[in-house]
Amino acid sequence: MNYELRNLYQDLIDEQQGFQKADSADIQYLLEEIDADPQLGQAGRAFLRGYLNYHFREVMQPLDREAEFRTAVALAPDDHQSNLHLGYETFDFGKYAMALTQFQKINLELHFLWSQIKIRELIVSCHLHLQQFEAAESLLFPLLQLSAEVKDDDYAYPTELLRALAQWHVEFRTAIGEPAWQRLIELLSLVIKKHDLNSVFQDELSQIIQDVPTAPPGFSD
Incomplete structure (x- = not known):
């Protein structure tokens, strides 16, 4: 794969995201440029499409994005971006086993801190959706501790994680036991208070803590 050229096209795509409204003609022109560039190679072209x-x-x-990302991964198995975006795509469609496999290939050191945290959240979310609760527990506690310490600039909304916790909170709580669950709630409350998440995730949080006798600070407006 011609990584330098691939990254150049990726930067052009990212620049288009900065516009208020995408111009379909500009996007189509960019797609045609990608398809016609002989220096990209099949793997680079598939990823960019x-x-x-x-x-x-x-x-x-x-466009079958999963097929494109699968082609890119098949031709360049160690390519960071191809594995990451195949993970994103399969996660979005509920293919959590495949997504987990892809996310676990990612070298987190290549990412900014906020992105490292997001990928770790997605990994935990995959384990929850796959009902692999012991694995989720072992990864979630240090992740929450880190999330409670970082600045807002280094933290993205934990949308997928909170949705997974809301969906599986009964089974997860039973699997890890009450002491661990209460500790999880304490850590989660610190994250919520630190990053002011109550108003954004009120529905999810109300499900997660619905059976907690006394909600710790951070769970109420």
């Missing part, structure tokens, strides 16, 4: 459609699906013709 998937990446472009992932971000601009609303103005593009339907």
